[in-house]
Amino acid sequence: MRWIDALEELAAGRLPEPVHRYFRQGSAGGISAAEAVDAWNAIRFRPQVLTDVSQIDLSTTVAGTPVDVPVLVAPTTLQRQADPDGEAAMAAGTGAAGSLVVVSSNAGTTFADIGATGTPWWLQIYVARNRSATIEMLDAAVAAGARAVVLTADTPVVGRKEDSGPTVWEVIQPGHLLANLEEDKYTNEDLAKADDLGPDVIGWLAERTGLPVLIKGVLRGDDALRCAEAGAAGVIVSNHGGRQLDGAIPTARALPEVAEALAGTTTEVYVDGGLRRGEHVLAALAMGARAVLVGRPALWALSVEGAPGVTRLLNDLGAELDHALRLCGRANPAALTPDLLG
Template sequence: MRWIDGLEAAAAEKLPEPVHRYFRQGSAGGISVGEATAAWNAYRFRPRVLTDVSTVDISTTVLGTPVDGPVLVAPTTLQRQADPGGEAAMAAGVAAANSVIGISSNAGTTFADIGAAGAPWWLQIYVVKNRDVTLRMLDAAVAAGARAVVLTADTPVVGRKEDDGPTIWEVIQPGHLLANLDEGEYAVEDLGKADNLTPDVIGWLAERTGLPVLVKGVLRGDDAKRCADAGAAGIIVSNHGGRQLDGAIPTARALPEVAEALAGTPTEIYVDGGIRRGEHVLTALALGARAVFVGRPALWALTVDSSAGVTRLLTDLGEELTHAMRLVGSPTIADLTPDLITR
């Protein structure tokens, strides 16, 4: 069995059951979370033959930052429940793999400590009802060296979870959430998600931070175009790991429409959701993604072996991608084109 395939089971042995359930669960009936990986498995390859693949190069850039491979770590919350080092340990593992990490605005580790781990990082932000809280978070991230802002756009309200036992909120340890907001400077109601956002918020974020803005949670080509027209530097095709609207289309199926809508534009396209193999990464790149994000696998790897586990996850997926590219007849990422893929 692949090491990656055993990660969740190994993590489950170390995590309190409510934490494991929170990390793995989707919303409502679990349809979207259950379909994610199967949607990538539904694609088939049309390999080229008699091409020179003696040397394969999987290095690329993401928003101008060089990375050794096109596998990045998605923003996830409550990482200190997985490892005492939390986001700093995750970032150290990412740095060793020369990749990029997304950091949740709910992070339980200060942005300064995350930045000190050495990985280039992008801030994932929820715009909340109290914009002053959002502004304080943005300013702190910029001061600590964030290189981009990832606007989560699919959460006007939080998706319904159907817990059947003690929830994570009953076992979470103090200090594992919102380490970058000073206690006493906000009320719980200030943190409610803003439900009145329009594409204008993209320019507002860019102006405030001076950073490129990506929009995460896009599943439609017309929405991707609206975001790009409003100034988004990147789109992340995502259904929030199946944790928001249950029954939302798998990202593997949404990606081609988004890529078609943004063809010929400088807007970079990323995708997450259910990616577990190098072959899935290859499919995503051929369909138009510049790179992919992995979320739950990184949490399992962090739980099992801290920073070293995260590095191994990214390295193993990169090696699988290299192997698949040899077999599909594409020595560089630029050679990965839609004609290699069919459903």
């Protein structure tokens, strides 16, 4: 068995049951969460032969930041439940693999401590009903060296979870959330997610931070084009790990439409959701993604081996991608094109 395939079971033995359940579960009936990996497994390839693959180069840039491998770490919350050093350990492990981490706005580690690892990072943000809370977090992230802002746009309300037994919120330890916000200043209503957003929020975020803005949660080509026209530097094809609208299509199916809609623009395309193998990464890049993001696997790796586990995960996926590139007849991610897909 591949180490990656064993990670969730190993993590389950180390995490409190409500935490493990929270990390793995989808919303409602769990349909979207359950079918994500199978959607990537269903893709087939048309490899090209008699091409020079003696030298493989996995490096690329993401919103202007160089990375050694086109596999980034997606934003996830409650990382200090997985490892005492939480987001700082996740960042350190990511940096050791030459990649980039997206940090949740719910992080239980200060942005300053994350920035101190030296790993390039983006801030994932929700816009709160009280914009002052959002501004406070944005300013703290800019001061700590964030390279971009990722707006999660698919969460006007939080998708319902069908829990049985104690929930994670009943066992979470104090201080494991919102380390970058003076919570006492805001009510729960203040911190509720804004449900009145339009494309103009992209310009507001860019003006406030001076950073590239990417929109996460895009599953349609027309939405992707609206984001691009509003100034988005990138879109992330995502169904929130199946944690929002249950029955939302798999990202493997949504990606080609989004990439086609953005062809000819400068807006970069990324994808997350169910990517577990180098061949999955190969398929995503051939469809038009600049890089992919992994969420749950990084949490499992952090839970099992801490920062070195995150490094191992990214290195293993990079090695598998290297192998797959050679077998499909391409020497680097930029050379991947949709004609390689069957």
